[in-house]
Amino acid sequence: MALILGAVTVAGALPILVYLWPAPPKGQKKGPVNITLDKPIDQLGDGEAIKFNAPTSPNTAFIMADGGGDNAAGDLAFGGFAVKNGNKVDVFAINCSHLGCSVALNEAAKTFDCPCHGSRFHLDGTVLRGPAPVPLSHLTWKQGDTSSVIQIDGIVLGF
Numbered sequence: 001m002a003l004i005l006g007a008v009t010v011a012g013a014l015p016i017l018v019y020l021w022p023a024p025p026k027g028q029k030k031g032p033v034n035i036t037l038d039k040p041i042d043q044l045g046d047g048e049a050i051k052f053n054a055p056t057s058p059n060t061a062f063i064m065a066d067g068g069g070d071n072a073a074g075d076l077a078f079g080g081f082a083v084k085n086g087n088k089v090d091v092f093a094i095n096c097s098h099l100g101c102s103v104a105l106n107e108a109a110k111t112f113d114c115p116c117h118g119s120r121f122h123l124d125g126t127v128l129r130g131p132a133p134v135p136l137s138h139l140t141w142k143q144g145d146t147s148s149v150i151q152i153d154g155i156v157l158g159f
């Protein structure tokens with residue numbers, strides 16, 4: 001009896017689980033993405049930021065760790081910035097939290113500026129000027145094999 005009840009439960013729950021956590025499309029694979037920065041991360045000066053892009057062969061994206069506005073945890077980004085803020089390094093997705101345009105580093109002002117509607121962000125990702133409603137999204141990362149390499153949570157899109 002217990003065996004039949006267990007089999008019925010599994011048979012009933014399986015379609016729901018597949019619906020909630022579908023397998024990625026064929027060829028897609030989540031995992032750490034190795035990015036080689038233009039400068040070793042331990043040589044960044046305070047307030048220095050480096051832009052990087054996701055690999056394109058094969059097409060790869062970074063997975064946002066948090067968000068708000070037009071960004072959300074789990075959304076994809078195709079570029080980002082590594083920034084030395086005091087004694088820590090922040091890694092942000094390049095997407096503006098307003099409507100998702102790519103922000104650019106304003107080296108003179110030490111800000112990230114969005115060309116679309118004028119939002120500006122401090123180097124710690126917080127909003128300096130709207131209409132962006134919330135800070136830039138973080139990317140989850142760790143040091144790679146050398147100080148020039150960081151590993152960022154991402155997904156190989158396979159196309």
Ligand code: FES
Pocket residue numbers: 096097098099100101114115116117118119130131132
């Ligand atoms: S998308 Fe950046 S300000 Fe609108």
